[in-house]
Amino acid sequence: MFDYFERRRDLxxxxxxxxAEGRLPPGQxxxxxxxxxxxxxxxxxxxxxxxxRVTGLVRKPLTLTWDEFxxxxxxxxxxxxxxxxxxxxxxxxxxxxxAGAVLDLVDVDPAARFVMVRAPGYEANLPLNExxxxxxxxxxxxxxxxLAPAHGGPLRLVVPKRYFWKSVKWVNGLELMAEDRPxxxxxxxxxxxxxxxxxxxxxxx
Numbered sequence: 001m002f003d004y005f006e007r008r009r010d011l012x013x014x015x016x017x018x019x020a021e022g023r024l025p026p027g028q029x030x031x032x033x034x035x036x037x038x039x040x041x042x043x044x045x046x047x048x049x050x051x052x053r054v055t056g057l058v059r060k061p062l063t064l065t066w067d068e069f070x071x072x073x074x075x076x077x078x079x080x081x082x083x084x085x086x087x088x089x090x091x092x093x094x095x096x097x098x099a100g101a102v103l104d105l106v107d108v109d110p111a112a113r114f115v116m117v118r119a120p121g122y123e124a125n126l127p128l129n130e131x132x133x134x135x136x137x138x139x140x141x142x143x144x145x146x147l148a149p150a151h152g153g154p155l156r157l158v159v160p161k162r163y164f165w166k167s168v169k170w171v172n173g174l175e176l177m178a179e180d181r182p183x184x185x186x187x188x189x190x191x192x193x194x195x196x197x198x199x200x201x202x203x204x205x
Contacts, residue, residue, distance in 0.1 A: 018090060023080055025196035028088040034142075035087060036150045043120040043170050045154050052155075054102065056176035057112035062105055069155070070140070072097045077137045079160035081167070082196040094158055096139035099131045102174070112176040116183065117157055119170040124183035125192070126159065126166060128176065135160050138171060163194040163201070 011030055018024040047066040054062040064072075075098045082088040108128070115131050117124050130136070137158045140147060147153030152169030159166045165185050186192050191203035 014090075018088070023090060024088055025082055026199050028082050028086055028196065031087040031089055034089060034151065035083070035085070037083065037085060041121060042149050045149070045170075047154075050154075051172065053118075053173040054106045054176070055173070056116075057109035057178060058176055059107035059109060060105070062102075066154075069097070069138075073101060075101070075137060077135055077139075077158070077160075079135055079158065081158070081160060081164050084163040084165055084190065084194070084201050088196075093143050094137050094139040095141045096137045096155070096158075098134075099136040099138060099157070100134070102138065103132065106176075108176060111178045114177045114180045116175040116177060116181070117166075117168040117171060118173040118175065119168050120172065122168065122170070122184050124166050124168050125180055125186060126162070127180075130159065130162070131174075133159075133161065161195070163196055165190065166194050 011032065015024065015030045018030060024030065050066040052062075052064045052069050074095060077094045077096075079092055079094065080088060080090045081092055113128055115126050115128050117126060117131075135158075139152075139156055139158045140154065142151065147156060152167075152171070155171055157166075157168045157171045180192070182192065189202055191200035193200045
């Protein structure tokens with residue numbers, strides 16, 4: 001029982017420090033765990049049939065096998081993440097492939113301004129400029145360990161400046177678009193932008 005209260009006190013102290021440092025958005029609470037939230041279905045991963053496709057407004061449509069994607073140059077990122085369900089997790093270390101490096105492979109059409117990020121049975125929309133941010137990564141691992149399927153393994157997008165539903169689990173493709181359109185959760189009432197610092201949790205499309 002003493003250990004429980006000690007841990008709670010430590011967490012409160014970390015939370016107060018994060019607020020003072022401007023790292024915890026309004027309405028968020030820190031967690032040391034990583035809650036699992038999804039639509040209820042974890043897709044089966046088969047490295048022999050898995051494909052990553054980039055389509056839409058690109059001059060060089062791209063299809064990569066798992067081995068080909070895994071062989072792309074690796075990058076590491078350190079970031080905080082925040083979920084619309086009001087938890088935040090600080091100091092996450094990721095390894096993967098930068099989103100900008102993937103976009104460089106396809107010769108993006110100048111008319112492209114938005115992207116739909118795809119996964120089996122799921123998709124989320126983003127401005128193309130957001131995907132190009134230096135901190136955005138297609139991640140294979142978290143804190144030195146391969147991503148578990150429940151957390152989006154073998155590959156998930158990480159978009160630290162948006163609520164975490166935009167960081168699509170089990171990502172396997174991108175569609176570049178001239179006009180925006182809602183993704184899975186946006187169609188169900190979530191805010192189109194999902195900026196944690198503005199508490200853009202819910203809204204009308």
